[in-house]
Amino acid sequence: MASLTIRKLDDGIKSYLRLRSAKNGRSVEEEVRVILREYCEGSPAPASSLPPPSPAPTESPAVERTGPSVGQPSVTLIIGGGIAAFKALELIRRLKERHIDVRCVLTRAAQQFVTPLSASALSHERVYTDLFDPGSEFDAGHIRLARECDLIVVAPATADLMAKMAHGHADDLASAILLAANRPILLAPAMNPLMWNNAATRRNVMQLRRDGIHMIGPNAGEMAESNEAGVGRMSEAAEIAAAAVDILRPPRPRPLAGKRVLITAGPTHEAIDPVRYIANRSSGKQGFAIAAAAQAAGADVTLVSGPVELRDPPGVTVIRVESARDMLHRVQAALPADIAIFAAAVADWRVANEGEQKLKKTPAGMPPLQLVENPDILATISKLEDKRPPLVIGFAAETEHLIDNAKAKIARKGCDWIVANDVSPSTGVMGGDRNTVHLLTRNGADIEVDSWPVMTKEQVAAELVAKIAKAVENDS
Numbered sequence: 001m002a003s004l005t006i007r008k009l010d011d012g013i014k015s016y017l018r019l020r021s022a023k024n025g026r027s028v029e030e031e032v033r034v035i036l037r038e039y040c041e042g043s044p045a046p047a048s049s050l051p052p053p054s055p056a057p058t059e060s061p062a063v064e065r066t067g068p069s070v071g072q073p074s075v076t077l078i079i080g081g082g083i084a085a086f087k088a089l090e091l092i093r094r095l096k097e098r099h100i101d102v103r104c105v106l107t108r109a110a111q112q113f114v115t116p117l118s119a120s121a122l123s124h125e126r127v128y129t130d131l132f133d134p135g136s137e138f139d140a141g142h143i144r145l146a147r148e149c150d151l152i153v154v155a156p157a158t159a160d161l162m163a164k165m166a167h168g169h170a171d172d173l174a175s176a177i178l179l180a181a182n183r184p185i186l187l188a189p190a191m192n193p194l195m196w197n198n199a200a201t202r203r204n205v206m207q208l209r210r211d212g213i214h215m216i217g218p219n220a221g222e223m224a225e226s227n228e229a230g231v232g233r234m235s236e237a238a239e240i241a242a243a244a245v246d247i248l249r250p251p252r253p254r255p256l257a258g259k260r261v262l263i264t265a266g267p268t269h270e271a272i273d274p275v276r277y278i279a280n281r282s283s284g285k286q287g288f289a290i291a292a293a294a295q296a297a298g299a300d301v302t303l304v305s306g307p308v309e310l311r312d313p314p315g316v317t318v319i320r321v322e323s324a325r326d327m328l329h330r331v332q333a334a335l336p337a338d339i340a341i342f343a344a345a346v347a348d349w350r351v352a353n354e355g356e357q358k359l360k361k362t363p364a365g366m367p368p369l370q371l372v373e374n375p376d377i378l379a380t381i382s383k384l385e386d387k388r389p390p391l392v393i394g395f396a397a398e399t400e401h402l403i404d405n406a407k408a409k410i411a412r413k414g415c416d417w418i419v420a421n422d423v424s425p426s427t428g429v430m431g432g433d434r435n436t437v438h439l440l441t442r443n444g445a446d447i448e449v450d451s452w453p454v455m456t457k458e459q460v461a462a463e464l465v466a467k468i469a470k471a472v473e474n475d476s
């Protein structure tokens with residue numbers, strides 16, 4: 001059957017359709033359907049109301065909406081009857097900012113909190129409220145609302161709507177759409193903490209999760225309608241919009257799915273006495289970025305980090321340590337792994353005569369500090385007979401003879417790859433956000449050097465993970 005693109009119609013016809021649909025409170029698409037139906041039933045629109053042949057004046061893009069835009073994702077937003085319904089209006093704006101078309105459905109109870117007019121003005125679309133609306137139901141409009149979108153968002157998802165969903169009710173427009181849906185559904189529950197904790201709601205939430213329904217929130221906080229606090233506040237509009245975008249995004253490739261990746265990051269602190277330590281300027285940013293990139297590539301990531309001021313990357317198991325010896329123990333305990341990446345700037349030495357009490361100034365002068373070598377984590381793991389990860393990658397932070405030193409290191413330590421970077425103070429790499437690296441890889445007896453341009457640490461991480469994914473794929 002032929003399809004009709006309203007945007008491609010003659011301007012005069014579009015102008016006529018816009019006027020007619022606005023007058024009848026329908027979307028332009030629906031108006032066309034009504035006209036066709038009238039035509040088939042033999043009661044076409046009077047000739048006097050037919051479109052003028054001349055082109056219509058240009059209108060603002062906001063008025064020119066003609067149903068979902070081509071190539072733009074669309075959301076059917078069901079607004080439930082809770083006090084948080086006002087936040088759904090902000091959600092419309094947040095979704096539209098992200099170039100997502102929004103069509104709103106308001107439950108009868110929702111209309112006690114916000115008006116269809118507000119939702120319509122913000123979404124630039126007709127708003128739907130009634131299951132038995134002859135204007136949209138002559139062709140089963142509730143099915144179209146359930147299917148002609150990429151995602152259904154329910155915000156606020158009331159206790160009542162969730163109960164209906166969990167039990168398959170379809171006695172109003174919102175519940176009928178939810179039952180007819182073949183698109184992902186995201187709920188943003190919002191209710192009094194007692195309602196949220198009620199055994200019936202708990203059962204319904206569990207059932208909905210089992211049914212594959214996505215949920216965001218509720219958050220903990222104060223309730224708008226009472227002096228109560230607890231879990232039940234609807235997530236903020238920006239959080240819901242971000243969750244919607246996540247669901248709408250095409251699934252990312254996960255080339256490291258099923259692989260265990262072990263990463264070290266940050267400096268180590270080697271105690272001089274209970275209050276002083278030897279450290280270095282490593283920020284941990286590069287190792288954390290690699291952990292996040294490996295996790296995004298589907299790997300099961302363990303990150304053993306020295307003391308840094310960074311937040312745990314989501315989905316990564318983070319183990320915080322202080323000294324080189326702690327780091328080695330935790331790395332050994334985290335084996336086996338398929339890939340190990342040693343990005344930490346581990347102190348080469350520690351103080352042999354660590355003071356049990358704070359060292360004091362004495363007339364005799366400075367207390368002598370004796371240094372002993374720390375365990376070499378990269379060499380220890382590279383030379384393991386048992387449990388050596390199949391791919392071991394070290395980092396070489398150098399201030400001179402970068403490539404020569406890195407080549408020597410790859411041979412001395414027994415690792416497979418080295419990421420070499422110049423950490424001279426003038427580069428700003430230590431603690432900074434950018435990095436210029438060279439990837440050294442063993443190729444039989446040769447070592448190949450691949451020099452990358454200056455990049456952010458996230459870009460270096462993404463590039464390194466892509467190389468690892470390729471190597472893993474070639475090996476399998």
Ligand SMILES: Cc1cc2nc3c(=O)[nH]c(=O)nc-3n(C[C@H](O)[C@H](O)[C@H](O)COP(=O)(O)O)c2cc1C
Pocket residue numbers: 079080081082083084107108109110156157158159160161190191192195225
């Ligand atoms: C002032 C007021 C605030 C309400 N807030 C909520 C709420 O935040 N969450 C909720 O689940 N129900 C809330 N309710 C109860 C719902 O409005 C009621 O259960 C209604 O039937 C829900 O209808 P719906 O699920 O079709 O939107 C509130 C009721 C009133 C009167």
